[in-house]
Amino acid sequence: MLLVVFLSSLINGLQIGLIEDMVGSIPHVTVEAATPGAKPLWQMPGQGGIRGKVVTNLEKMATQKRKIEQWERVSQTIQDLPEVAGVAPSAEGSGFVSRGAKNVGAIIIGVVPSEQMKVMSLQNRVVEGDFNAVDAQNAAIGVKLADDIGAKLGSRIRLVSDQGIIQTFRVACLFDMGVDQANESWVYTGLPAAQAMFKMGKDITTLDVRGKSLFAAKRISDQIESFSSLKVTNWMDSNQAFLDTLRSQNTAAAIIQAMTLLASAFGVASVMIVFVVQKARDIGILKSMGATARQIQKIFVLEGLGVGIGGAILGSGIGTGLCFLAENILVPGETFGGRPATIVPMSWDIKYVLMASAVAVIVGLLSSVVPARRASKLDPVEAIRRG
Amino acid sequence: MDNCNVPVVQTIDLVKRYGDGVGTLALRGVNFQMKQGEFVAVVGASGSGKSTMLNMIGALDRPTSGHVVIDGHITSRLNDEGLASLRGDTIGFIFQFHYLLNEFTVLENALMPLSVRKGGPTRDELAWVKELLGRVGLADRMKCRPTQLSGGQQQRAAIVRALANRPKLILADEPTGNLDSQNGALVFDMLRELNSQFGIAFMLVTHDDRLAQEAERIVMVEDGHIVADYDVAKVEEQIV
Ligand SMILES: Nc1ncnc2c1ncn2[C@@H]1O[C@H](COP(=O)(O)OP(=O)(O)OP(=O)(O)O)[C@@H](O)[C@H]1O
Ligand SMILES: [Mg+2]
Numbered sequence: 001m002l003l004v005v006f007l008s009s010l011i012n013g014l015q016i017g018l019i020e021d022m023v024g025s026i027p028h029v030t031v032e033a034a035t036p037g038a039k040p041l042w043q044m045p046g047q048g049g050i051r052g053k054v055v056t057n058l059e060k061m062a063t064q065k066r067k068i069e070q071w072e073r074v075s076q077t078i079q080d081l082p083e084v085a086g087v088a089p090s091a092e093g094s095g096f097v098s099r100g101a102k103n104v105g106a107i108i109i110g111v112v113p114s115e116q117m118k119v120m121s122l123q124n125r126v127v128e129g130d131f132n133a134v135d136a137q138n139a140a141i142g143v144k145l146a147d148d149i150g151a152k153l154g155s156r157i158r159l160v161s162d163q164g165i166i167q168t169f170r171v172a173c174l175f176d177m178g179v180d181q182a183n184e185s186w187v188y189t190g191l192p193a194a195q196a197m198f199k200m201g202k203d204i205t206t207l208d209v210r211g212k213s214l215f216a217a218k219r220i221s222d223q224i225e226s227f228s229s230l231k232v233t234n235w236m237d238s239n240q241a242f243l244d245t246l247r248s249q250n251t252a253a254a255i256i257q258a259m260t261l262l263a264s265a266f267g268v269a270s271v272m273i274v275f276v277v278q279k280a281r282d283i284g285i286l287k288s289m290g291a292t293a294r295q296i297q298k299i300f301v302l303e304g305l306g307v308g309i310g311g312a313i314l315g316s317g318i319g320t321g322l323c324f325l326a327e328n329i330l331v332p333g334e335t336f337g338g339r340p341a342t343i344v345p346m347s348w349d350i351k352y353v354l355m356a357s358a359v360a361v362i363v364g365l366l367s368s369v370v371p372a373r374r375a376s377k378l379d380p381v382e383a384i385r386r387g
Numbered sequence: 388m389d390n391c392n393v394p395v396v397q398t399i400d401l402v403k404r405y406g407d408g409v410g411t412l413a414l415r416g417v418n419f420q421m422k423q424g425e426f427v428a429v430v431g432a433s434g435s436g437k438s439t440m441l442n443m444i445g446a447l448d449r450p451t452s453g454h455v456v457i458d459g460h461i462t463s464r465l466n467d468e469g470l471a472s473l474r475g476d477t478i479g480f481i482f483q484f485h486y487l488l489n490e491f492t493v494l495e496n497a498l499m500p501l502s503v504r505k506g507g508p509t510r511d512e513l514a515w516v517k518e519l520l521g522r523v524g525l526a527d528r529m530k531c532r533p534t535q536l537s538g539g540q541q542q543r544a545a546i547v548r549a550l551a552n553r554p555k556l557i558l559a560d561e562p563t564g565n566l567d568s569q570n571g572a573l574v575f576d577m578l579r580e581l582n583s584q585f586g587i588a589f590m591l592v593t594h595d596d597r598l599a600q601e602a603e604r605i606v607m608v609e610d611g612h613i614v615a616d617y618d619v620a621k622v623e624e625q626i627v
Binding site: 290 | 442445467476482486503548
């Protein structure tokens with residue numbers, strides 16, 4: 001019981017944390033114009049697809065990304081899909097960040113901050129400053145990149161696009177996406193600024209989509225593919241192995257929980273059997289006074305119910321206590337799922353407690369049936385003699 | 388059924404065999420009858436079958452063959468539920484040990500036969516049980532736990548419990564066996580008084596010949612048979 005609450009919270013906590021870490025920094029679904037020669041975003045090795053790839057293989061990306069035709073119309077169509085929560089346009093390209101003598105390769109991403117925040121959980125990712133400030137003069141850069149070029153909040157940096165256009169920005173926001181490649185190469189600017197640097201006019205390269213649920217990503221991406229020839233990628237396909245791991249973790253958790261329940265059922269049953277043995281004489285006496293087998297059975301089933309309810313209350317209490325305790329032990333300097341890391345990430349939910357409690361009560365009832373039947377079948381003469 | 392001519396107990400060729408195969412033949416054909424309001428002492432050596440006989444008559448156990456008729460009910464014709472209600476309505480048990488339930492007070496214990504019945508004790512029954520407790524000298528011990536009583540008091544509480552449902556028949560298996568002679572005599576006198584006052588039939592197993600002589604009738608059991616059955620008064624007449 002206790003274990004069920006604790007384990008459910010722990011496993012759910014771990015998974016939410018992991019998925020947050022994994023997906024929080026990337027949109028659920030990304031729509032791009034198919035780029036000849038360039039592999040799609042998520043099928044590239046490592047995290048971040050093109051955004052990551054470019055850093056290491058900058059020279060290969062000399063060909064500029066293709067624009068999405070009539071993107072406003074496409075965006076609206078996607079926005080109208082039932083499971084879509086938000087769509088944000090961005091114009092991306094490669095370039096350099098320089099500050100003083102330091103030059104670092106970068107992915108320059110032009111976004112509308114308010115829109116972008118709807119498709120990525122950036123709130124938790126911002127370490128310093130304000131992402132909303134990102135515009136034609138203000139940029140957001142990763143913490144690692146800031147370190148590499150020695151920039152701080154308010155520092156001036158220069159961005160050089162692969163079209164050779166140079167622009168000066170002020171660092172208005174530092175973020176930590178939880179992924180090195182993003183932290184060391186991504187630079188967010190305002191959408192018009194990036195469009196100008198990449199000579200795109202009003203065009204964009206990418207539409208980032210957020211589903212109403214994490215796991216709607218696959219369906220959304222299928223729907224988009226059904227009406228457009230754009231390159232659509234979703235986090236689920238790109239992280240198949242990760243999802244498989246989660247799934248097997250869930251199975252393992254279910255097995256552990258089933259075992260725990262089984263163990264507690266045997267626990268209740270054995271307590272009840274001991275109780276029957278202890279009370280054998282009293283049962284015999286009650287029978288000699290005219291108590292029926294059914295009455296005796298009822299007494300013990302009620303007893304089992306009591307044990308179940310007691311166990312449920314105690315177990316939920318201790319389990320919940322442990323969850324909150326574990327949640328409050330922080331690991332200094334670490335983050336997980338975008339929040340300060342706890343020793344074990346927990347996601348406690350009243351749902352687990354109610355579920356586990358219901359199960360405990362049912363288990364208590366069921367596992368008292370056998371001892372109760374035993375009690376009711378006791379031979380009164382034997383019971384009295386032995387007592 | 389309240390006809391005085393109906394015997395409260397009648398056994399016909401009562402046989403009880405314990406265990407499979409040959410086993411132990413504890414009763415070898417007992418034919419016995421007992422009138423309403425009679426006070427019968429059952430005597431006999433250890434292992435002769437006295438307790439077995441009482442258990443059969445009390446419908447606590449089923450005979451291997453033969454029949455038991457209690458107050459007109461043929462027990463072999465009753466199912467378990469029927470036996471339970473027969474025990475609850477017609478019979479009271481007193482054992483060598485009090486077997487009071489420690490979780491309950493003396494009063495609650497004494498009311499137990501009424502509590503296990505549908506509906507629980509009525510106001511009249513509660514008054515009756517309280518009166519009985521007073522009679523056996525436990526008026527000020529009603530709220531005590533059984534463990535707080537002396538051995539004699541515990542046995543007296545157990546007697547009240549046996550009487551709570553106003554049974555026609557009380558089966559007492561060595562009720563004084565666990566008491567010293569003074570307390571034993573006290574308890575015995577009490578049973579005798581309840582017998583004469585309320586007309587309840589008593590069947591009482593005892594190893595104490597002196598107490599047995601106080602009964603109306605003595606039944607002697609030997610090796611699963613009744614070997615003697617006589618009225619105490621008549622025998623005494625002959626001796627005197
Ligand atoms: N449950 C049982 N299983 C097997 N044998 C039994 C059982 N109960 C009694 N017996 C046997 O039946 C015979 C009669 O036993 P019972 O208890 O009726 O004797 P008793 O006259 O009451 O003796 P005591 O005076 O010692 O109480 C004995 O030989 C005993 O061993
Ligand atoms: Mg005996």
